[in-house]
Amino acid sequence: MPEKIIESFNVKRLDILDEQGNADASLMPSLAGDDIKKIYEQFILLRTFDARALNLQREGRLGTYASVLGQEASQIGSARAFEKSDWIFPSFREMGVSITMGYPMDMLFQYWSGDERGIRTPDDLNIFPVCVPVGTQILHAAGAGMAIKYRKERKAAGVYFGDGGTSEGDFHEGFNMAGVFKLPVVFICQNNQWAISVPREKQTASKTLAQKAFAYGFEGIQVDGNDIFAVYRATKDALDRARNGEGPTFIECFTFRMSDHTTADDSSRYRNTEEVEDWKQKDPLLRLKRFMEKQGLWTAEFHKQTEDRAMKLVDEAVKKAESVTHPDPKDMFIYTYEKPTPRLIKEMTDL
Amino acid sequence: MPEKIIESFNVKRLDILDEQGNADASLMPSLAGDDIKKIYEQFILLRTFDARALNLQREGRLGTYASVLGQEASQIGSARAFEKSDWIFPSFREMGVSITMGYPMDMLFQYWSGDERGIRTPDDLNIFPVCVPVGTQILHAAGAGMAIKYRKERKAAGVYFGDGGTSEGDFHEGFNMAGVFKLPVVFICQNNQWAISVPREKQTASKTLAQKAFAYGFEGIQVDGNDIFAVYRATKDALDRARNGEGPTFIECFTFRMSDHTTADDSSRYRNTEEVEDWKQKDPLLRLKRFMEKQGLWTAEFHKQTEDRAMKLVDEAVKKAESVTHPDPKDMFIYTYEKPTPRLIKEMTDL
């Protein structure tokens, strides 16, 4: 009766597209040339949106904003794998997910300018409003998974959070629910190496985040989060399993936050420029471009057109966002309950 | 660049003493015959205490009580490994731990009769008061670990919880703190297979509880929780590591709750008698007795003396507990803050 081994685990890592733009054909998901061009367009659109948001904030035309720069492959790659009917639970940094799924950019600007009307998700999407308290949305995805399972729908729930989010109690409770009830949920962690000033190594002592899934009896995988093909493929596979009743999957997208945490942050206080420079080499757009060049899918003209179109769309969105009326203070009262309480009705007369 | 394995884990299980009372000599911790007899005495004392508590409750002389029956090896075995100066954070079912460490039995009776004076830990012990909200005490142990580390003391913190406790968010946050700061904490889970009516398999989908430690970057081990030598050894080893600055360990004691959850519970509603019968074969006292017989340490007379003494000690404790004065209602006011607030002083005049 010596000490014996009663269980073993391996944590896998998926890489498809390297920094030079070479893709591993054996792992490559099936994407037509047009799909890939579409992805490129979404990349450019997202970068344009993000840069504009930062500019608007600097000009005082937007509130605090959280940049997506560097994480585009993780967001676009995963979002493309979902269907519109799936339930999506973003944190606050998922502009790339929202835009990819068709969320109007003008509404995103409106939201970040401090207007709730910007997070009234359009009726054809099931994207939950931006979640500010870190990690709490993970449980909502478990709940959506329960509802989907109960109704025997062929849908899934997808939930996004950061490396910091893995430390909250709700992460644990949500993962455990998903494991116990084998819920159709895909957990997507953008491990961008930082939670404000706290580096990944100080967030948790586990070597990978992916391995945390084993504590709940399901699979976790780490993917190169700057490799859009790897992210897309891992998400698609996870969704297939979810829809087939095979339960949840945890995907750790290994990526990097190139900007400050938000416009209220100054990351030079706590991290080196070298680290940021190193990650520039791993830029997710650059390697997609290199791949497309090799495949003959990228031309300077295509790029120019894409960029112009993105600029136009973003311009229009800004214009639209800035032309809305000031929100009606009544909204404060009428959306607290389905029907305002007598007290709210009385308070409304202050207006 | 195929999918590659970037991390691997093995979950170990430790068994030393089998059901027939045979011990694996290569793993056996060093315990003299007298030590083993002392352990046996503690076993009998605990069983006597526990049975008496159940009786008193039935007679209406004690409030709701949570029996330890079946879990004695896990509690005595681990408690013996600690020093009096260590910090111990029990849940509500650790009478075996408390008694082993020298906590007065009369105070335990007093506590379970609904009198706070029973959980005023004596000054020579650092046992934290009974913790009712499941799992929350895990964080206190992390805090004690921080304090110990900060003061460079050669102490450790030990914390007890059940299989159900592993599902709470505070379990996760406490384990993560311990991992990140390499705290001198020993986490002891008595996996007694049930959390009230919820069986272990429905508590979490992971095959073992021990493996949850890997999510936090430290070791988890499963031990036969009805095997006092295995529990003692695993705890001692973990404590040595903790004191040497090697960080936390998680020990899953695989055991069984032989009684109802508490005296307010009726376990026949949710579990089979067969399961309980099966576990009777694994009784932790029986196998210790068999081992002692083989070693010539057990005689009918020794047993009789031990039982008589236990009965006497428990009788005395009951008598003492039942002879205390009714608690002074003033206590309600004077222990809320170090000095009662003006409002409390006013309210006290109601008495």
Next chain:
Amino acid sequence: MPRLNMVQAINMALKEEMQRDEDVVIIGEDVGKDGGVFRVTEGLLSLYGHERVIDTPLAESAIVGTAIGMGVCGLRPVAEIQFMGFIYPAIDQIFSHAARIRCRSRGRFSCPIVVRTPYGAGIKAPELHSESTEALFCHMPGLKVVVPSTPYNAKGLLISAIRDPDPVIFLESTRLYRLVKEEVPEGEYSVPLGKARVAQEGGGVTVIAWGSMLHRVLQAVSGLDVEVVDLMTLSPFDEVTVAASVRKTGRVIIVHEAPKTCGFGAELSATIAEDLMLHLKAPIIRVTGYDSVMPLPKLEDTYIPTVERIKKAVEEVLRY
């Protein structure tokens, strides 16, 4: 008509609502085979199966957070927290999400969940099994808070709560669970949220109470010319019924078992004095639990407002 206690009445409400609407599901610890530690969900598992009577792992934030997700997706989850003392780990989900989802999403999403939990002292239970912190939830816009005091009303209010499009905290007095029996009709009826009732008519003093304290008040004032208002819903509370009684009597006593400071009695007292000061013949008195930690069973009876304390308060306001 069957005479039921509160456990049975609530059980009946759950059973009938689950029968009526298959979106109604139950989620909590030990709610299945065990039928809940107070047997409130007894028999529902065998009627409706594991998919609708969901035993969860031991995790309160998970119970509420998952219920929120289910509610947003169109189900009508009735979550059970085993004791009110264990709702605290779920407060973040209740405050930050359940209460705000409608507002945050400008009505696109709502959160039609009920969180049921046994509350209050009186059964000599261990620590944290006797909490009565209803006021915390009344301070949070977006929530409704209901505390029934009789089996009939418990059933009717729970039906209303389940059908309500907003999140409702539904508090069930452990002391009352089996204390009172009354006739409870089978089948559908509902008692509206937000309405109080006059439990005893009278002219000299108004005593306002809810849940378990209602009965203690009725005991204390029986035979006296005292009007007793059973608030039933605390948030939003029925200012009209309260005002009508206060206008009539001019003397007000509020009784609750929670600590006095910032208890719901403070809100009632403040509102009444704000709106009706000129009708008041005496200061409003709050008879409440003390501002100390709820003691273990041996001192429980000293902590909760006693019949004597209530009687003394009546005498006191009548002295003006």
Next chain:
Amino acid sequence: MPRLNMVQAINMALKEEMQRDEDVVIIGEDVGKDGGVFRVTEGLLSLYGHERVIDTPLAESAIVGTAIGMGVCGLRPVAEIQFMGFIYPAIDQIFSHAARIRCRSRGRFSCPIVVRTPYGAGIKAPELHSESTEALFCHMPGLKVVVPSTPYNAKGLLISAIRDPDPVIFLESTRLYRLVKEEVPEGEYSVPLGKARVAQEGGGVTVIAWGSMLHRVLQAVSGLDVEVVDLMTLSPFDEVTVAASVRKTGRVIIVHEAPKTCGFGAELSATIAEDLMLHLKAPIIRVTGYDSVMPLPKLEDTYIPTVERIKKAVEEVLRY
């Protein structure tokens, strides 16, 4: 004497207390290199090192629960919750443990921790960054609640809070952090917990406020014969100073930015009316945030009590 804003004053209190007593340690998210998102802990890491200025993982219950363990073992942890909206996941640890450890252990153990957190609206921050739910903590026996309104008092109160043997919730108005500067002496002084101060003397009306609303009140009543009481400590609050002012003026207004229902104003109003009804010349008026979810920045200014609403209330009570 240096003129400091509140961030600097609090920073100075922390620095000096850490210097004085090596049991004082800081624990929270981003409190180290980053110096806290408001820079309140700036420079402390380089002075006192990682062992005393502890950056934690992103987990609020862990921050408080760990602080409790440290506190029980004899340290004096000052925990920081990044914004008050993120204190909810830690409420269980605060309510079930920090507040009760002394009582539960009959004084063997105590929990001398401070939980600092920025609170309140006024800086146009995202959702849940503007909470003002001080009343929740005032309802829980065993806790103290402090809300400074000026740099001088912030430093003195924080020193008292750190030295206090019981757990203190210490709320720092984000709006005030850099708004007001005043002379703050270096070195030791302390402002006692549980004492209010008269921020403006006057005879016609008493206005009670704390934290950020204090300044708005002073703005609204400047030049008027109004007495302004800065409560500073909410739990336990200074009933003596409040009563003295009410006896003098007979007219009371309470101003806070939290929702009205069950806000701390309710407790003040109820207490004053209970004890001093015969001194009141007019109903007590609460000027507060609305009973709706705190809106995003575009409507923030509509939500918080304005100078006009305060002025109107003064006119109203003077009409009696």
